[in-house]
Structures are given as structure tokens and as C-alpha cells.
Amino acid sequence: MNNAQTSRVFSGIQPTGNLTLGNYLGAVKRFVEMQNSGIETIYCMVDLHAITTWQNPSELKAATRELAAGFIASGLDPEKSILFNQSQVGAHSELGWVFNCIARMGWLNRMTQFKDKAGKNRENASVGLFAYPTLMAADILVYHATHVPVGEDQKQHLELTRDIATKFNNDFDVNFFPITEPVIEGVATRVMSLRDGTKKMSKSDASDMSRINLTDSAELISKKIKKAKTDPDPLPSEVEGLNNRPEAKNLVNIYSGLSGLSPQVILSENGGRDFSKFKPDLAELAVSILTPISNEMTHLMKEPDQIDKILGNGAAKAAKIANPILEQTYDIVGLIRSK
Ligand code: AMP
Ligand code: TRP
Numbered sequence: 001m002n003n004a005q006t007s008r009v010f011s012g013i014q015p016t017g018n019l020t021l022g023n024y025l026g027a028v029k030r031f032v033e034m035q036n037s038g039i040e041t042i043y044c045m046v047d048l049h050a051i052t053t054w055q056n057p058s059e060l061k062a063a064t065r066e067l068a069a070g071f072i073a074s075g076l077d078p079e080k081s082i083l084f085n086q087s088q089v090g091a092h093s094e095l096g097w098v099f100n101c102i103a104r105m106g107w108l109n110r111m112t113q114f115k116d117k118a119g120k121n122r123e124n125a126s127v128g129l130f131a132y133p134t135l136m137a138a139d140i141l142v143y144h145a146t147h148v149p150v151g152e153d154q155k156q157h158l159e160l161t162r163d164i165a166t167k168f169n170n171d172f173d174v175n176f177f178p179i180t181e182p183v184i185e186g187v188a189t190r191v192m193s194l195r196d197g198t199k200k201m202s203k204s205d206a207s208d209m210s211r212i213n214l215t216d217s218a219e220l221i222s223k224k225i226k227k228a229k230t231d232p233d234p235l236p237s238e239v240e241g242l243n244n245r246p247e248a249k250n251l252v253n254i255y256s257g258l259s260g261l262s263p264q265v266i267l268s269e270n271g272g273r274d275f276s277k278f279k280p281d282l283a284e285l286a287v288s289i290l291t292p293i294s295n296e297m298t299h300l301m302k303e304p305d306q307i308d309k310i311l312g313n314g315a316a317k318a319a320k321i322a323n324p325i326l327e328q329t330y331d332i333v334g335l336i337r338s339k
Contacts, residue, residue: 007144007146008040008143008145008146008147009034009039009041009042009145009146009147009148009149010042010043010140010143010145010148011027011031011044011148011149011150012044012045012046012049012139013027013028013043013067014046014047015045015047015050015060015063015064015066015067015085016050016060016063016204017204018066018213018214018215019203019213019214019215020191020201020202020203020211020214021191021211021212021213021286021290022151022202022211023214024214024293025186025188025254025258026150026152026189026190026191027149027150028070028071028074029074029257030149030183030185030186031043031071031074031076031081032074032075032076034147034149034183035075035076035077035080036075036080039147041080041082042082042143042145042321043071043081043082043083044083044084044085044086045064045067045084045085045086045311046085046086046136047060047064047085047086047087048086048087048135049136050063051128052117052126052128052129052132053117053129064311065301065304065307065308066215066301068083068085068300068307068310068311069296069300069301069307070214070293070297072296072300073292073294073296073300074214074293078310078313082314082317082318083311083314084311084315084317085315086139088311088315089315089318089322090319091142091319091322091323091325091326092138092139092142092322093135093138094138094326095141095322095325095326095329096131096134096135096137098329098330098333099134099135099137099141099168102164102167102168103133103137103160103163103167107160107163108130108131108133108160111156111160113132113133113153113156113157114129114130114132114133118130133160133161134164136157137157137160137161137164141161141164141165141178141180141325142326143318143322143325144178144325146178147181147182147183148180148181148182149183149184149185150182150184151184151189151191152189152190153190154182154184155182155184158180162179165177165178165179166179176329176332186257187256187257187262187263188253188254188256188257191250191254191257192246193205193210193211194209194210194211194225194228194229194250195210195228195229196210196229197245197247197250198246209224211224212224212225212286214290214293214294214297215297215298216290216294217294221283221286221290221291222283222284225251225282225283225286226279226283228279229247230251230279231247233245233248234272234273234275235248235252235267235270235271235272235273235274235275235278236248236271237267237271237272238267239263239264241267241271242263248275251275251279251282252266254286255281255282255285258285258289
């Protein structure tokens with residue numbers, strides 16, 4: 001990514017369930033890298049997106065605080081990044097409404113995440129779940145964010161964000177919203193399930209053995225890695241040898257994401273070894289990185305008031321950026337704002 005062209009980074013994660021290793025490698029670890037490279041960074045717990053499917057109210061509050069703790073424990077610093085929960089900044093929803101009037105039904109009908117989440121019974125999905133991507137576009141564009149780090153699964157939503165910005169600019173003959181760049185980089189943009197190398201590792205998978213949660217104990221992390229599905233062959237020495245071996249590829253990619261070594265370097269060192277030898281090394285690496293994060297999360301979670309204060313301060317900073325952009329949007333659209 002070219003820093004010189006970057007003015008602002010925004011990303012969000014839903015506070016539903018635990019943060020997984022997929023969220024960590026695909027998103028949070030890169031949020032931290034961007035923060036530390038000195039770019040202006042805004043990271044949001046998207047609680048309004050969470051309620052597009054049913055959430056138990058007290059669990060939602062707990063999950064939002066836990067996500068905040070996960071962000072901070074992973075290295076996001078409230079002094080360097082703006083950290084807040086979406087519902088505390090009303091401008092997201094307000095711009096989301098305007099975008100509901102820009103986006104077309106046909107565009108939203110094509111969204112694969114809606115199809116996946118709504119399942120067979122689409123008539124029974126919430127209207128919010130259908131409109132999810134317009135609120136996501138508002139999250140990003142209400143800050144005029146230029147870059148959005150996400151995992152591979154969010155690519156289609158970011159294309160829609162660009163379509164909304166383009167249509168708005170064309171409809172009103174302005175050059176107001178930036179055409180945001182997705183930042184989908186690295187080997188771990190799609191961490192797969194430990195039980196099935198063709199399925200994404202997900203918070204919502206029925207089997208807890210399919211994923212590593214940031215809150216898992218060292219023993220559980222080791223157990224999950226040792227029980228991870230693999231094929232019977234030893235590791236290849238070249239990256240090409242991972243083709244058509246989704247589980248092997250996934251474990252090498254996870255090792256790569258955690259260690260920062262390229263898959264080729266890992267295979268040069270491990271080619272010919274059996275998974276029974278490689279997995280304990282991977283487990284040790286995962287534990288060494290995730291246990292300090294998990295310990296820090298437990299520590300932070302003991303002070304929920306402190307977390308709420310951080311979110312409130314972050315929301316106030318976020319609103320200062322978002323409100324003037326919302327005001328200008330209303331003006332462009334022709335909505336009167338009394339002085
Ligand atoms: P979510 O948990 O769906 O709110 O996702 C939060 C962020 O984590 C998004 O940027 C996702 O693209 C990313 N993410 C979720 N699951 C994975 C995965 N298995 N591999 C890589 N990135 C992921
Ligand atoms: N849709 C994203 C996900 O499921 C979460 C999200 C909401 C988001 N708003 C966003 C991500 C804005 C990036 C930018 O992972």
C-alpha cells in the first residue's frame with residue numbers, strides 16, 4: 001500500500017461471538033500494522049450490523065466489550081486509533097438512509113453474504129440484513145475513508161461501496177465521496193476451517209473445533225491444531241505442491257500469517273516433514289502469539305467501565321469527523337439544515 005496516497009483507513013468487525021484466528025490474521029493484525037505506520041486509522045465495532053440477525057441483548061453488550069478488549073490486547077491503541085462502537089455515532093445510520101435511496105434493489109440482490117446469511121427462507125430475513133451493505137458503505141464513506149483493510153469475504157461489499165460513491169457523485173454531479181480501495185493483502189486473507197479446508201474459518205460454525213478463538217487456552221489451541229484435518233502426505237518443498245491440498249495449504253498459510261515468514265521459506269525448511277511433526281511447531285507458534293493477547297483480554301474485561309469510557313471517547317472523536325461530512329451530504333441532496 002502506498003502511504004502517500006492514503007488519507008484515512010476505516011474498518012469494522014461485528015461484535016458477534018468470539019474473535020477468531022481468521023479475524024486476527026485477516027483483519028486485526030493488519031489494523032495494527034496500519035496504525036503503527038502512522039496513517040490515520042478508525043476501527044469500529046459494528047453493533048448495528050450485528051443486530052441484522054437476532055442478538056441476545058446482554059450477550060451483545062458483552063461481545064462488544066470483548067471485541068474492544070480484543071482490539072486493544074492485539075495492539076490497537078486508543079491514543080493512536082479511533083476505537084468506538086457504531087451505534088454511538090448516529091451519522092452512520094443517517095448516511096445509511098441516504099445510501100438506501102442511492103443503491104438499487106438489483107445491486108443488493110446480488111450480494112452473496114445476504115444469500116448465505118438469509119439461507120433458504122429469504123422472506124423471513126430482516127430488512128436490515130438486506131440493507132446491510134448500504135450501512136457498511138456509510139460506515140466507510142461518512143469518514144471519506146480511502147482504504148479499508150478486510151478479509152477476502154468482504155470484497156463484494158467494497159465493490160458495492162465504490163458503486164454507491166460513484167452513483168452518488170454522478171447523480172448530484174459532485175466529486176464528493178472517494179472511490180475507496182479495499183486492502184486485501186497477505187497469505188491469510190482467507191483462513192479456512194480446521195475441519196474442512198474448503199470452508200472459511202467462522203465465528204458462526206457449529207463446530208468449535210473448526211476455529212481458534214482468541215480467548216482459547218493454550219491447551220485448547222494445541223488440541224485444535226493437533227486434531228486439524230490434513231491429508232496423509234508429508235509437506236511439499238515448493239508452494240506449487242500445495243495445490244489441491246486445501247488443508248495443508250491452510251496450515252502453512254496460518255504459520256505464515258503468524259510468523260511473517262513466506263510460505264516458500266516455511267516449505268524450504270519443512271518440506272518432507274510429516275504433519276505429526278509440523279503441527280506441534282505450529283501449535284507452539286500460535287500459543288506464543290495468542291496467549292499474551294488472551295491474557296491481556298481477560299485483564300481488560302475485568303474493567304468494563306474503562307472499556308465503555310474508551311468507546312465513548314472514540315465515538316466523540318469519530319463524530320467530529322463524520323458530522324460535517326453528513327451535513328455536506330444533506331446539503332448536496334437538497335435537505336434543509338436550519339442554522
Ligand atoms: P466478521 O467477523 O464477519 O465481522 O469479519 C471481520 C473481519 O475479519 C472482516 O474483515 C473479515 O473479512 C475478516 N475475516 C473473517 N473471517 C475471516 C477468515 N476466515 N479469514 C480471513 N479474514 C477473515
Ligand atoms: N461487513 C463486515 C464483516 O462482516 C463488517 C463491516 C461493517 C465492515 N462495516 C464495515 C468492514 C466497514 C469494513 C468496513 O466483516
